[in-house]
Amino acid sequence: xxxxxxxxxxxxxxxxxxxxxxxxxxxxxxxxxxxxxxxxxxxxxxxxxxxxxxxxxxxxxxxxxxxxxxxxxxxxxxxxxxxxxxxxxxxxxxxxxxxxxxxxxxxxxxxxxxxxxxxxxxxxxxxxxxxxxxxxxxxxxxxxxxxxxxxxxxxxxxxxxxxxxxxxxxxxxxxxxxxxxxxxxxxxxxxxxxxxxxxxxxxxxxxxxxxxxxxxxxxxxxxxxxxxxxxxxxxxxxxxxxxxxxxxxxxxxxxx
Numbered sequence: 001x002x003x004x005x006x007x008x009x010x011x012x013x014x015x016x017x018x019x020x021x022x023x024x025x026x027x028x029x030x031x032x033x034x035x036x037x038x039x040x041x042x043x044x045x046x047x048x049x050x051x052x053x054x055x056x057x058x059x060x061x062x063x064x065x066x067x068x069x070x071x072x073x074x075x076x077x078x079x080x081x082x083x084x085x086x087x088x089x090x091x092x093x094x095x096x097x098x099x100x101x102x103x104x105x106x107x108x109x110x111x112x113x114x115x116x117x118x119x120x121x122x123x124x125x126x127x128x129x130x131x132x133x134x135x136x137x138x139x140x141x142x143x144x145x146x147x148x149x150x151x152x153x154x155x156x157x158x159x160x161x162x163x164x165x166x167x168x169x170x171x172x173x174x175x176x177x178x179x180x181x182x183x184x185x186x187x188x189x190x191x192x193x194x195x196x197x198x199x200x201x202x203x204x205x206x207x208x209x210x211x212x213x214x215x216x217x218x219x220x221x222x223x224x225x226x227x228x229x230x231x232x233x234x235x236x237x238x239x240x241x242x243x244x245x246x247x248x249x250x251x252x253x254x255x256x
Contacts, residue, residue: 031068031069031070032070033070033071033072033073034061034064034065034068034070034071034072034073034092034093035073035075035090035091035092035093036061036065036072036073036074036075036091036092036093036094036095037075037077037082037085037086037090037091037093037094037095037096038057038058038061038074038075038076038077038082038094038095038096039076039077039078039079039082039096039097040076042055042096042097042192043055043191043192043195044056044191044192044194044195044251044252045057045096045097045191045251046058046095046096046097048076053074055251056097056115056247056248056251056252057095057096057097058074059247059250060095060114060244060247061074061095063234063238063243063247064230064231064234067230067234068230075090075091079096082094082096082098082219083104083107083108083219086108086219086220086221087107087108087221089221092220092221092224092227093218093219093220093224093227093231094108094218094219094220095218097117097191097216098110098216098217098218098219099117099214099215099216100113100214100215100216100217101214104219108219108220108221108222109219109220109221109222109224109228110217110218110219110220111217111218111219111220111228111231111232111235112217112232112235112236113215113216113217114216114217114218114235114244115215115216115248116213116214116215116216117189117190117191117210117213117214117216118190118210118211118212118213118214119151119152119155119159119187119188119189119190119210119211119212120187120188120189120190120193120194120206120207120209120210120211121137121185121186121187121193121206121207121209122175122178122185122186122187122188122193122196122197122204122205122206122207123178123184123185123186123204123205123206123207124178124179124181124203124204124205125201125202125203125204125205127184127185127205128205128207131185131207131209132207132208133208133209134209134211137160137185137207137209138159138160138161138162139162140160140162140163140184140185141162141163141164142163142164142183142184142185143163143164143166143182143183143184143185144156144160144163144164144165144166144183144184144185144186144187145166145167145168145174145175145177145178145183145185145186145187146165146166146167146168146174146186146187146188147167147168147169147170147171147174147188148167148168148169150188150189151188151189151212152187152188152189153165153167153187155187155211155212156187159187159211159212160187163185166182166183171186171188171192171196174186174188175196175204178204179200179203179204185207190206190210191252193206194206194252195252218231
């Protein structure tokens with residue numbers, strides 16, 4: 001009996017290794033949860049309202065987990081900790097509005113990009129006719145609010161050479177200054193500014209032009225080939241049947 005027990009134990013161990021190699025760890029007869037690294041304060045891509053997760057990435061994550069037959073578990077992390085958590089195995093995938101950069105390509109693999117975003121300009125609704133084109137915005141000598149040391153701040157001199165820079169600590173502080181006529185525009189992350197405009201549609205509007213465009217995609221550890229291929233196949237199907245466009249339209253004015 002003991003030799004047979006040893007053979008069974010070895011067989012179970014081998015099955016576990018095969019499951020790991022396939023990119024899906026099984027607990028007993030059930031697949032392990034899909035651990036999704038994300039952020040909790042980046043609407044409309046990913047955020048929490050009370051106990052509920054919401055946003056573009058959250059809807060896509062639920063759809064992906066359902067497709068794989070795995071339960072989604074969201075692991076909220078500061079943006080600076082997302083890649084370390086992926087690399088050390090704490091999460092299986094990063095779905096957090098992650099921009100594809102050459103620096104990140106060195107560390108991780110990306111699925112196919114599903115969205116293009118950029119830096120946007122938020123203005124008072126009454127001023128929207130003055131900023132309907134990129135040329136009009138770039139030639140504006142107005143007072144431009146930025147969050148200090150943000151991507152918008154780093155690009156202000158490149159894209160808005162005639163504007164005066166007004167740094168703030170938080171996006172809400174910058175928007176408050178806009179609403180109170182202390183600045184003429186807020187330059188920052190396009191999706192986030194669109195979300196703010198949706199909260200105050202009678203007072204705020206997002207200019208149509210985007211600057212410093214970036215492709216957004218999901219991040220995977222090197223070696224998670226099957227999981228990444230499953231993600232790409234799902235994205236391809238969702239693009240064909242309209243699922244992806246439907247999710248994006250619910251949250252933002254940008255389509256794939």
